Amino acid sequence: MTMNGSDDTFFGEVHTDNNKITYVGSRQTDKVFDEEIDLCGNIIMPGFKDCHCHSPMSLFRNNADDLPLDVWLNQKIFPLEAKLTGDDVYWGTMLSVAEYVSAGITAVCDMYFFDEWLIKAMADAGMRCVFVKGTNDLGKKTQDVLEECEANYKKLNGGSPLIRYELGVHAEYTASEDFIIGTAKLAKKLNSPVSVHLSESKKEVDDCIKRYGKSPAFVLAECGLFDNGGMAYHCVYLSDEEMQLLAKKGVTVVTNPASNLKLANGIAPLCKMADCGLNIAIGTDGPASNNSLDMFREMYLACTLQKANSGDPSVMPAEAVLKMATVNGAKAMRLDDCDCIAEGKQADFVVIDLNRPNMQPIANLKKALVYSADKSNVKMTVVAGKILYRDGKFNIGVPVEEIYDRCKKITQRLIK
Numbered sequence: 001m002t003m004n005g006s007d008d009t010f011f012g013e014v015h016t017d018n019n020k021i022t023y024v025g026s027r028q029t030d031k032v033f034d035e036e037i038d039l040c041g042n043i044i045m046p047g048f049k050d051c052h053c054h055s056p057m058s059l060f061r062n063n064a065d066d067l068p069l070d071v072w073l074n075q076k077i078f079p080l081e082a083k084l085t086g087d088d089v090y091w092g093t094m095l096s097v098a099e100y101v102s103a104g105i106t107a108v109c110d111m112y113f114f115d116e117w118l119i120k121a122m123a124d125a126g127m128r129c130v131f132v133k134g135t136n137d138l139g140k141k142t143q144d145v146l147e148e149c150e151a152n153y154k155k156l157n158g159g160s161p162l163i164r165y166e167l168g169v170h171a172e173y174t175a176s177e178d179f180i181i182g183t184a185k186l187a188k189k190l191n192s193p194v195s196v197h198l199s200e201s202k203k204e205v206d207d208c209i210k211r212y213g214k215s216p217a218f219v220l221a222e223c224g225l226f227d228n229g230g231m232a233y234h235c236v237y238l239s240d241e242e243m244q245l246l247a248k249k250g251v252t253v254v255t256n257p258a259s260n261l262k263l264a265n266g267i268a269p270l271c272k273m274a275d276c277g278l279n280i281a282i283g284t285d286g287p288a289s290n291n292s293l294d295m296f297r298e299m300y301l302a303c304t305l306q307k308a309n310s311g312d313p314s315v316m317p318a319e320a321v322l323k324m325a326t327v328n329g330a331k332a333m334r335l336d337d338c339d340c341i342a343e344g345k346q347a348d349f350v351v352i353d354l355n356r357p358n359m360q361p362i363a364n365l366k367k368a369l370v371y372s373a374d375k376s377n378v379k380m381t382v383v384a385g386k387i388l389y390r391d392g393k394f395n396i397g398v399p400v401e402e403i404y405d406r407c408k409k410i411t412q413r414l415i416k
Helices: 055-060 069-081 086-102 115-125 142-156 177-190 202-212 216-222 240-249 257-262 270-275 295-310 318-332 365-371 400-415
Strands: 013-017 020-025 043-046 048-053 105-112 128-133 163-171 194-198 230-234 251-255 280-282 349-352 378-383 386-390
Touching: 043 318, 048 230, 048 251, 048 280, 048 318, 055 069, 055 086, 055 105, 055 115, 055 400, 069 202, 086 105, 086 115, 086 378, 086 386, 086 400, 105 115, 105 318, 105 378, 115 128, 115 142, 115 163, 128 142, 142 163, 142 177, 163 177, 177 194, 177 216, 194 216, 202 216, 216 240, 240 251, 240 270, 251 318, 257 295, 270 280, 270 295, 280 295, 280 318, 295 318, 295 365, 318 365
Parallel strands: 048 105, 105 128, 128 163, 163 194, 194 230, 230 251, 251 280
Antiparallel strands: 013 020, 043 349, 349 378, 378 386
16 A cells, blocks of 8 residues: 555555565566565555654653643653653663554654754664754743754754754743744754644633733734644644635644543544645644544544534545544655655655454455554564564664663652
8 A cells, every 4th residue: 555646455466675665566477576565455655644742741641631731741750751761761762763664664753852862762763853952941041042052953953864853842831932033043043944832722722812812823823823834733622714815924733632532622623624735634632631542532533523523524524634643754754755655765664454353354455554453463574675674673773671660760769
């Protein structure tokens, strides 16, 4: 399943050489390879693009549940994050990478801090990552934070072909107006998009209107934050006018249905967004607010919640949501060479096991992937031509048993 046009599913072969796809088509018998893998009728398809996550927060999984967003952040997460070290962030990221690859995710857009440690973990594991600096100037000098962002942008871009560093603002409510304007100017200077949490909760929107007399999307846009495009995470409470504004600015909306449900923040109006021409992608959010890095669950919820909200089972078809999780996600992260299975593209793909009870019989493959499949159906995950996961075994540079042990000890220390 190439996800490259309408007639995109056929029986055939995919050939790779190092990190690139060199052939996609019917069977060839006169070729010699280092390795040939018979998929036994299973499906090879582009990997999922998780467009919003906070990988190190795997360390907080199940330690801050059943709370509203403001309490979850201020009373649980921020105090725990204040105790983190760079080494903690490295191992929490490695734990999430193991979960990503076992769930068929080949690229992530990660917003966090301890930039070098997170990026090193991704590069060591062989994971493709767009790192977004989730900055704010709470309790800090605005200019110092902006200078650090610029220095890291220049230092950490180009270190690995798998990693790109971009600018971000955590949210309107954690940043001063001067900081938002400063980030917009820096983005223009560096020609970088800016990504941000946006309209995640009703309280966030109401508080912003009290401060500025307008909702967050307009505040950020008037500061110039979206002039280079970017991603807006969550977007549960966007007005029609804000949707049109974001579409005009070329901003991608990244929906996170499981996290929004768990924090009782609501359901993003994806159908309206699609009607406005917005590019919509999907993210899991962090493993402390979800608490699973599972794009199959996100796809299912993205479909079914829109049907329930509208009272119309025909809206948000499975095929559209599958595209959000793959092609649209690649567009959002500017990974144009990772969007589909085609010659010359990056060898980023997954193999989905169709020979399991939940996938049989198959009447419509794309609908089966959204409505029937789960991450237990992932047989293989390949990034840049390297097999990172295959039939329950990991190839991410460190034994998963060591990752589990280190993360357990870190979490025990943090909670104590």
